[in-house]
Amino acid sequence: MSTLSGVAVSPGRARGPVARVAEAAGEPPRAPAPADRDAEAARIAPAAEAVAARLDALAAAAHGEAADILLTTAAMAKDPALAGEAERLVTAEGVPAPRAVFDAAAGFSRSLTAAGGYLAERVRDIQDVRDRIVAELLGVAPPGVPQLSTPSVLVARDLAPADTAGLDPATVLALVTEQGGPTSHTAILARALGIPAVVAVRGLLDLGAEALLVDGDAGTVEPADPRAPVVTASRRAAEWNGTGATADGHRVAILGNIGSVADARAAVSAGAHGAGLFRTEFCYLDAPAEPSVDEQRAAYAAVLEPFAGTPVVVRTLDAGADKPLPFLAPEPEPNPALGVRGLRVAYDRPEVLDRQLDAIAAAAADTGAVVSVMAPMVATAAEAAWFAERARAAGIGRAGVMIEVPAAALAAREILEVTDFVSVGTNDLAQYTFAADRQLGAVAALNDPGQPALLRLIALVGEAARAAGKPAGVCGEAAADPRLARVLVGLGMTSLSMNAAAIAPVGAALTATTLAECEAAARLALAGG
Incomplete structure (x- = not known):
């Protein structure tokens, strides 16, 4: 019986009986035509x-x-x-x-x-x-996760977001899918729930094993003796003293990724030192027209309120042809992923950005949160300077940009000359670096944030930040992995921002590691070790 490999997306090991997720019945017939x-x-x-x-x-x-x-x-x-x-x-x-x-x-x-x-x-x-x-x-049962009478390893071709959201860690020992990738909803929620998970396991559904041993650290799945005792998943829960520092005192800010009031409260409860990524799209996506400054101000203030007196980095509207909003009237594009998105939208409609910046500044004043702003999808230092100037004109003292495309990583030194900080979005940076759709299981391994080529781009950003004496953080899913967090700190990252469930495990991992050990791990990872 062979061992299968996939992409490790949530750490821990577990062994137990297999429970298969029911798939859809297939295409319904076109006939007979209804009488009425x-x-x-x-x-x-x-x-x-x-x-x-x-x-x-x-x-x-x-x-x-x-x-x-x-x-x-x-x-x-x-x-x-x-x-x-x-x-x-x-x-x-x-x-x-x-x-x-x-x-x-x-x-x-x-x-x-x-x-x-x-x-x-x-x-x-x-x-x-x-x-x-x-x-x-x-009139048939819908596809999805079966009722589990005993703790089991859940096996699926893929999981719908709604199925993943309803998983119970008390009965799901581990999660294995044949499709999916490291930034899918399945991966993100598995990490949030502390369930070991491996995705993009080719040949999984043909394995036919009654029980499986799943290693969410190594990314392997192997048949197990169904008579062997169940091994409950090892969780990442760890004791964390709440300080953002390595064992020898090197400071690292442990921050939360947020996009709603619930996210903000969860991050604060988990001990986050602030928020490294506040996604503002929630205010726009369902709106038939652009929300007014007052509407935006109230919506942002509700999310910022739990962070009074602490830092929050607000990302301005990340929209465009790939996230079309009716009031922006985007033109059709042959390749929207490479088109007018993120900050590029603001060049044609700078008034939309200016109104958002005004609303963010007002919400910061309302709540006492220490707010910075950053722009998405920046490629050049000229774009960064243009954004920073508008942010400061709105009364926002700190302005930075996302490093999400390889050009921005390569121009990090110049970008940091005109901004106060940068933040690496590893999800998009991996996608653009490897020309690999992050939702496509067939290329999921290329979107693994531990890929040396991706880490070398992040290393360039770290070197530029050290030379400029300015902060550089990571707010992609890579920051939520305690092992990779050590590597990122070794590459010069001064803050890590993640989902609430990962905050304590990442914080604890860093407090147990010296900066020298982080730097050694980074050198090994850059070399592909």
Whole structure:
């Protein structure tokens, strides 16, 4: 029996019986045509409402990132555009309701895939909603995680975000998928829940083992004796004294990634020294028109309030062709991931950026949070200088940029001459460095943040920051890995920002390590060791 390898995305080891996640039944038939098209079409909206209601109920019982994901999926189920297109297919073409929902969702999925970036990442959500509505119409059980009577290793082709959000660490020993990548919802929530996980394991579903031993540190999966005792997952929970420093006193700020009030409260409760990434897109994504300065001010203040007196880095609007907002009226692009997104949007609509900066400055004054701002998708020092000038004109004293494209890493010295700090977004930096879609399981190994080529770019940023005497942090998922956190500190990173569940484990890992040991780990990682 062979050992399979994948991408390790959440540490720990566990052994136990296999529980397979049920997959969707497949494409519903196109025939027979309904005798009463209007009555058949009328079945669709109630089915979608029933699915949304169940997802809302799951969200009410969840919290933090899991609740946010469930609410987002429920909102997709409620979307009248999906139901409306399916109803049209029934009445106009005589397609049975289940098939109509399937075809309507396929059209939406194609559009999202073509858009790329953030919207392409939502295709799995649309497919999940589709499968749930189809199951409701057919009167069968929906695909997803089975009820677990005993602790088990969960095995799946892939997991929908809603399924992942509902996992119970008390019964899920480990999580293994054949698809997925290190920045997928599956990976992020597995880390947040402390469940060992390995993704992108080719051949997993053909393995046929009754029990598995999963190593979330090495990224391996191997058959186990089903008669062997269950080994409960080893958790990353660690004793942390709350200080942001290595064992020999080298200071490292341990920060939280936030995008909602719930995230902010969770980060503070976990002991974060502040927030290294406040995503502001939540204020825009569902808005038919640009929110007013007062609306933005109130929304930002609610998230900043738990951080009174502590530092928060607010990322300005990360939108564009890959996250189209109606009021921005983006032009169609052949390759949105390489098009007008992030700060590039502000060149055509600087007034949108200026209003957001005004709202951020006002929210900071309202709450007492020590606010800095940073711009996404910056490629040159000229872009960085343009942003910093506008931020300071709005009364915001500290301005920085995200290092998300290789050009910015290579120009880090020049960028730091015109900004106060930089922050490395490892998720996008890996994607652009390796030309590998971070949601595509087939290339998941390339998006592993431990890849030497990626680390060498981060090392350039660290060297530039040391030379300038300015801070450089990491706010991608790489910062949430205690082992990789040591490497990042050794590369010169002065802050690490992560989800709330990773704060104590990362903090504890650093307090048990000297700076010299971090630097040695960095040298080894750069060499591919």
